Structures are given as structure tokens and as C-alpha cells.
Amino acid sequence: MKFSVSVVAEGDHVITLEEIVEFADAVAVHSGIASGAGSHSYGAQIVVDAPNSDEAVDIAMSLFSAAAITAGLPDWPITRAETMSEDDDFYDLDDA
Numbered sequence: 894m895k896f897s898v899s900v901v902a903e904g905d906h907v908i909t910l911e912e913i914v915e916f917a918d919a920v921a922v923h924s925g926i927a928s929g930a931g932s933h934s935y936g937a938q939i940v941v942d943a944p945n946s947d948e949a950v951d952i953a954m955s956l957f958s959a960a961a962i963t964a965g966l967p968d969w970p971i972t973r974a975e976t977m978s979e980d981d982d983f984y985d986l987d988d989a
Contacts, residue, residue, distance in 0.1 A: 895979045896943055898953035901929075901936035902961065904969035908935050912966055919960035935966055936973075946976045 910930040917927035920937045929935035939956055943949035954971055961968070 894943065894945075895940055896946065896949035896953075896976045897938055897940050897978075898949050899936065899938045899973070899975045900953055900957040900971055901934050901973040902957075902966075902969040903934040903972045904967050905933065906967075908932060908966070912964065915964035916960060916966055919963040920957070923956050923960070925956075925960070934972070935961070935969075946978065949976050949978075950974045 908929045908931070913927050913930040913935065916929075916935060916937065917925075920927050920939055924940040925937045927935065927937045937957055937960065939953045941949050941952045941956070943952055953976075954974060957971070958968075
């Protein structure tokens with residue numbers, strides 16, 4: 894099953910637009926998008942295949958950390974990780 898996993902790391906200085914552009918390039922290979930310019934955090938939404946939400950988070954956190962290293966971002970602690978499965982996404986549309 895596909896999961897969209899949002900992951901955020903927080904730290905002690907403001908992230909620049911240039912840093913986020915590098916991070917966006919690094920997560921794009923995982924159908925990812927990046928955020929965080931101008932804040933004390935950086936984040937990404939990454940699409941992964943996993944059998945359940947817990948494993949999706951584990952996979953996404955690993956991909957997130959590797960992308961942060963590739964982009965030269967600081968090794969900050971991950972403070973949040975949330976998942977949405979493709980089934981959850983379709984269910985939400987039915988309720989609209």
C-alpha cells in the first residue's frame with residue numbers, strides 16, 4: 894500500500910531557501926516535496942510503499958535522513974512523522 898508520510902526535523906537556526914531547494918531535489922526522487930525555508934525546521938512529504946503505517950514511517954524517516962545528508966542539512970532530531978494511506982485519502986474525498 895502507498896503511504897504519504899510527512900516528516901519534520903527541528904533545530905536551532907533558520908533554514909534558508911537555498912537549503913530547502915537542495916532538500917527538495919533530494920526528496921523529489923521519492924515523489925517528495927520539501928518545506929521549511931525561513932523557519933527553525935525542515936520537513937518533507939514522501940510517498941512510500943509499506944504494508945502498514947508503522948513501517949511506512951520507518952522507511953520514510955530513513956529516506957528523509959538520507960535526503961537531509963545529501964542536501965547538507967543539519968542532523969536535527971525528527972520531531973514529527975504522520976502518515977496517510979491511499980485508502981485514507983480516498984475515504985476523505987467520499988466525505989466531502
